[in-house]
Amino acid sequence: MVGLSGEINQMHDFYECLALSHKAEDNPIWNEIYQKAFPGMLGMISYRRDGFWQREGVDRGILLDTTKQIFIDEKVRGRNKYSGVVYDDILLEYLSSEEHNKPGWVCKPLRADYIAYLIAPLGRCYLLPVIQLQLAWSKYSATWLKQYDFRARAKNSGYTTISIPIPVNVLFKAIGKQLRIDCDPFEA
Secondary structure (H helix, E strand, O other): OOOOOOOEEEEEOOHHHHHHHHHHHOOHHHHHHHHOOOEEEEEEEEEEEEEEEEHOOOEEEEEEOOOOOOEEEEEEEEEOOOOOOOEEEEEEEEEEEOOOOOOOOOOOOOOOOEEEEEEEHHOEEEEHHHHHHHHHHHHHHHHHHHHHOOEEEEEEEEEEEEEEEEEEHHHHHOOOHHOOOOOOOOOO
């Protein structure tokens, strides 16, 4: 439901969302995505059950043939049908509980290396490197919160999460800037 302020206001049921998340977890699309993203992938491990990894923001581990494990927090967008949705943005959750002022995944400590942000109706997954994403948020959030006044509010039982849609091109430009570090020149 779209409110008068231009916000999406919809009541969410935690257990229903959890069931959808577990259903999405078994979708073979994840194997396809990770095989393309991580050459040398040997397999995937699910960390969706409640426990240490889940509380640290990790849904899945990807094991590479080098023995490196990559930790991923998976987000699926597009399960709910909103008339006229274009999906040219990424919703960044900056408050996981408005009532308790708890930070969302874009600004709280996570053990995940990447956020895999899948837009199901487009068949497109964005791999967001967590460190650079969170650095970009810390640098640009004040500007983005002023510039993009739309808020997606997910009402749950006892708390409300708030996200802001950032255009894909704006977000990736900001993330890219975090991958280039200027330093004093010197003679080697």
